[in-house]
Amino acid sequence: MKDDNEMFCPGVTRRNFIKTCVAATAMMGLPFSMHTKVAEAVEKNGNPSVIWLHFQECTGCSESLLRSTHPTISSLILDMISLDYHETLMAGAGAQAEKALHDSMQANAGKYLLVVEGAIPTKQSGIFCKVSGKTALESLQHAAEGAAAIICIGTCASYGGIQAAAPNPTGAVGVRDIVKDKPIINIPGCPPSPYNFLSTVMYYLTFKKVPELDDLGRPKFAYGRKIHEHCERRPHFDAGRFAQAYGHPTHAQGYCLYKLGCKGPATYANCSVQRFNDVGAWPVSIGHPCIGCTQPDILFQKAIAEKVQIHEPTPFDSYAPVDLKEKGKGPDPLTTGFVGLAAGAALGAGAMLAKKLPNGENSQGGDDEKAE
Ligand code: SF4
Structure with missing residues (x-):
């Protein structure tokens, strides 16, 4: 039997890991007994490849996730997933970073989770946001092709956010206005709760499907009540x-x-x-x-x-x-x-x-x- 103080990942003891699983299980509206299944699933199915793209945004969603006062959430998220590409966090840059993105998309085609932070400008062929010579529109469409599912973190990626406010000079929209053939989970908020992101990833790892969503594409377990x-x-x-x-x-x-x-x-x-x-x-x-x-x-x-x-x-x-x-x-x-x-x-x-x-x-x- 594993010791309570054994580390699940750097900065997170097993006890804290189980406590987080219990909290996430409760948030998902699952019976208490399901927390063991969630914990097992995270341990067994963890480390899905994740590609995290930034478009028109302030990076507040990533900051909120990483600046949690208690290390458990950010440590768990970063340990639960294999973060293959994240422009803010990755050490590499330039051609090296682009190669990591390309390699991950090829090696994990059809299996990786695509996380999008920020809105996508569409006017004038999307020239208002470019990374590595490609518009956000091109990058999203390309990365979405091989994704198993897309998680839109924050209101900008979900619905366009402040970029889409009138008069919306860049024609900013959310992911669901562009990608129509992939499961899309919206985790809106400015910034969203890191727990909602964590619970969504845990749900996906446990049940291998997206949680039940409302008509705005949000998980009902987190956005079902006022x-x-x-x-x-x-x-x-x-x-x-x-x-x-x-x-x-x-x-x-x-x-x-x-x-x-x-x-x-x-x-x-x-x-x-x-x-x-x-x-x-x-x-x-x-x-x-x-x-x-x-x-x-x-x-x-x-x-x-x-x-x-x-x-x-x-x-x-x-x-x-x-x-x-x-x-x-x-x-x-x-x-x-x-x-x-x-x-x-x-x-x-x-x-x-x-x-x-x-x-x-x-x-x-x-x-x-x-x-x-
Ligand atoms: S009770 Fe309702 S209206 Fe009043 S502060 Fe709380 S959420 Fe806002």
Whole structure:
């Protein structure tokens, strides 16, 4: 039996490897017992050849993956795969790097994973982005031919990102607008969670197929629910307490950021659950509204301060509600419930109004106006 402290790969003990497999298994929505199968699959089927191409982007997706505060994620990813070509990380350059790319594509034809970071310009035959004399369009089409599957890391590769924002001078698009005959998995985010990339690779190694995707090509296990459903500020949203401005006491008190433009109610992602970099931080937790970076219809389409329409209010299920009956100022919960039910039925505004106070005030002096 292997020792817990035995190293799975440099910087990762076996214990940490198993813990990561358990976390990834939970993220994929698989039963707990499946973590052993995931671990076995990674050990047995690991090291698939990966070709990682950079096009119109800021390298933030690679940076996010590599700068995780805990070494496990980046170490695991780099150990789980055979990274044959990555312009930022590889030591070689010029003709040497091009040879590595060519050799890997030939030796692993039909089997390698192609990871794309960045959008692809298409106007004027794609001259706006060239590497080694070839346009991004040519490089993508060539590399896609021999790929088993394509993973688009980040919103730019998935949907075009900021490069595709109006007026989109270079005609930037995402991979799925160009490649039509390969399985494509989109891992959007600006940057995306490294865990979502890791879990997708683990799923692929375990089941030898792409995970179930939504209509935007995203794995449902990571993008199946709205951020708003698990947000720690959701009790304030339900209670009608909103931050009024950056730096205002209502902001410092952790009130809901909806009125500052939070796109959480319309954004599908797991940031409010999985968070980033093992320190429990994500934009909303540190006071910045969600900008909807996983949604092609929101990111760079709507201003940061612009409020999104709330359709199909989803139930909140992670945190206890805030106590509105502080120091006898608020109504009792039963009264609140009846008032809320009546208001909700009349206005169809869902759970937020269910706890709105009848006198227009709240127990801590915050803004308790309607969300919309
Ligand atoms: S609107 Fe934003 S800050 Fe408010 S509860 Fe929803 S996700 Fe959280």
